[in-house]
Amino acid sequence: MKFFIDTANLSDIEEAQALGVLDGVTTNPSLMAKEGITGETNILAHYKKICNIVEGDVSAEVISTDFEGMVKEGEALAALHPQIVVKLPMIAAGVKACKYFSDKGIRTNVTLVFSVGQALLAAKAGATYVSPFIGRLDDISTDGLNLIAEIRQVYDNYAFDTQILAASVRHTMHVIDCAKIGSDVMTGPLSSITGLLKHPLTDSGLAKFLEDYKKGN
Numbered sequence: 001m002k003f004f005i006d007t008a009n010l011s012d013i014e015e016a017q018a019l020g021v022l023d024g025v026t027t028n029p030s031l032m033a034k035e036g037i038t039g040e041t042n043i044l045a046h047y048k049k050i051c052n053i054v055e056g057d058v059s060a061e062v063i064s065t066d067f068e069g070m071v072k073e074g075e076a077l078a079a080l081h082p083q084i085v086v087k088l089p090m091i092a093a094g095v096k097a098c099k100y101f102s103d104k105g106i107r108t109n110v111t112l113v114f115s116v117g118q119a120l121l122a123a124k125a126g127a128t129y130v131s132p133f134i135g136r137l138d139d140i141s142t143d144g145l146n147l148i149a150e151i152r153q154v155y156d157n158y159a160f161d162t163q164i165l166a167a168s169v170r171h172t173m174h175v176i177d178c179a180k181i182g183s184d185v186m187t188g189p190l191s192s193i194t195g196l197l198k199h200p201l202t203d204s205g206l207a208k209f210l211e212d213y214k215k216g217n
């Protein structure tokens with residue numbers, strides 16, 4: 001299972017990278033704005049900084065909503081750095097652009113996916129990754145994890161290569177449940193990764209080991 005961090009915050013990305021378990025980064029326009037990164041030049045420069053911190057895939061989202069605009073933007077993003085994956089919204093133009101990029105060998109991440117039908121379309125269009133947003137489904141009292149399980153079943157039925165990237169992950173239980181279901185990737189905040197470290201018996205056990213070591217020395 002790949003671990004992506006869902007942020008544009010460089011220090012969080014550095015911390016996850018330093019832990020040695022990070023496989024990539026996902027961003028979106030809201031996450032960029034949260035870090036105060038605005039304007040095309042600054043956004044492109046920020047993607048480069050992120051690519052220089054991590055070794056894996058970095059999803060960079062287009063903001064165009066028409067096919068021609070998506071192609072223009074996506075080609076510029078892909079040319080920016082070999083680690084960039086072009087992130088496209090699940091709308092008709094996004095599916096068309098996904099097929100275009102897939103035919104050209106440019107990697108894609110189809111985002112804002114909330115149903116099995118949308119995930120099926122993304123796979124048919126040759127998406128590298130599909131991003132079902134589990135947290136946002138949970139927010140409206142719909143089982144986000146069930147969507148991951150249904151997409152897993154459909155993709156396995158037909159051996160689609162598209163990787164399921166569980167997005168809008170909010171906490172450690174989302175990560176663990178996605179792993180049980182067989183999601184290929186998860187993307188979440190730093191806390192969803194570092195939270196996996198924690199167990200009170202680890203802390204008390206270590207404290208006792210260190211105490212006993214001191215007694216013997």
Ligand code: E4P
Pocket residue numbers: 006026027028111131133135136167168169187
């Ligand atoms: C996916 O790539 C999105 O950036 C993200 O996971 C959205 O998560 P949110 O629902 O916490 O905003």
